[in-house]
Amino acid sequence: MDTATGKRDCIPSCDSCDEPAVYFNPGLQRHLCERHLCLDVEHRVIESVTSHGMVHDGDLVAVGLSGGKDSSVLLSILCCIVPERWDAEIVAITVDEGIAGYREETIQSAVSLTQQLGIQHHIVTFQSLFGKTLDSLLGSYPLRACTACGILRKKAFSDAAREIAATSIATGHNLDDAAQSVLMNYLRGDFERLLRDSSSMEDRGFIRRIKPLHEVNEKEITLYSMINGITGHLPECPYATTAFRAEVRTLQAAIEYQHPGASHRIIQGQESLSEQAKKTVRPCGAVRYCATCGDPCSGPVCQACGLLAGLKK
Ligand SMILES: [Zn+2]
Ligand SMILES: [Zn+2]
Incomplete structure (x- = not known):
């Protein structure tokens, strides 16, 4: 314990203020408070x-x-x-x-x-x-x-x-x-x-x-x-x-x-x-439209309609 500030030594302070830090940002290399x-x-x-x-x-x-x-x-x-x-x-x-x-x-x-x-x-x-x-x-x-x-x-x-x-x-x-x-x-x-x-x-x-x-x-x-x-x-x-x-x-x-x-x-x-x-x-090739629902897709039917058709079989 730091007697002057009353803070516990193990918790670093925020690099932007005096509050205790809750997180270290590795990109910024900074400790941050809440x-x-x-x-x-x-x-x-x-x-x-x-x-x-x-x-x-x-x-x-x-x-x-x-x-x-x-x-x-x-x-x-x-x-x-x-x-x-x-x-x-x-x-x-x-x-x-x-x-x-x-x-x-x-x-x-x-x-x-x-x-x-x-x-x-x-x-x-x-x-x-x-x-x-x-x-x-x-x-x-x-x-x-x-x-x-x-x-x-x-x-x-x-x-x-x-x-x-x-x-x-x-x-x-x-x-x-x-x-x-x-x-x-x-x-x-x-x-x-x-x-x-x-x-x-x-x-x-x-x-x-x-x-x-x-x-x-x-x-x-x-x-x-x-x-x-x-x-x-x-x-x-x-x-x-x-x-x-x-x-x-x-x-x-x-x-x-x-x-x-x-x-x-x-x-x-x-x-x-x-x-x-x-x-x-x-x-990418020209856009196509799903034969079942009309959504844009890359094949004859969209992934969702293809999946649902597979489930029905
Ligand atoms: Zn702060
Ligand atoms: Zn579809």
Whole structure:
């Protein structure tokens, strides 16, 4: 104990004020207190949104709100920073996949957050869109749960966003998610996906997807949500442990722990590769439209309709 200041010696002070630090930012090489950590996170989101032109005047931004901490923090920050800077509206969309024992709690958390923030909230269900819950769909199909769920959830968000004439869909993907996706594409040898430039998707008829938290890591989001009392503890999806991503997450977390900042460098490397590839790889072919639902896609039917047709057989 330092008798002059009354502080415990083992807790370093914030590099921006005298408060005790709660976090060390490896990129900035700075210790941050609760207040300065939150300001730093918000600053990075504003930087991302502004520099990538994610929000424009007149936009209706649909935030994909699962009720978990990433999307809840995203919605809270956007509701705080967007109205001050742009003439744009924010609404939330929650997709209820129908996962027994998991979804009820997260949906309740999503409902109370949107009520607190005073924004419109649309809830769509797999049952109403696809005629079955995820649990019942998976009962008859051997495909990995998270792959099937991811394809159908993306379709559900697109349909719901189109229904309300949203101009973009904001998702809570963070820095760790992005680094894991790069590693997964490498490990699968899926170089088309690795090098894909998502900014070209909008030109091909898809609703623009934005990821305002892509420069914020999971630890920072967890601390931000705890400090601001945004969500309590929510259960993990029961299917999450079956996913390839769960294995890659363990690997990525270990690399980041041993080599702070590695996740950021993984993404920077992918962006450089993607830039280089643009100069040499031929552009995507003409956009096609799904024969079943009319969504833009690369084959005769979209992934969701292909998956649903497979399930019916
Ligand atoms: Zn401070
Ligand atoms: Zn389709």
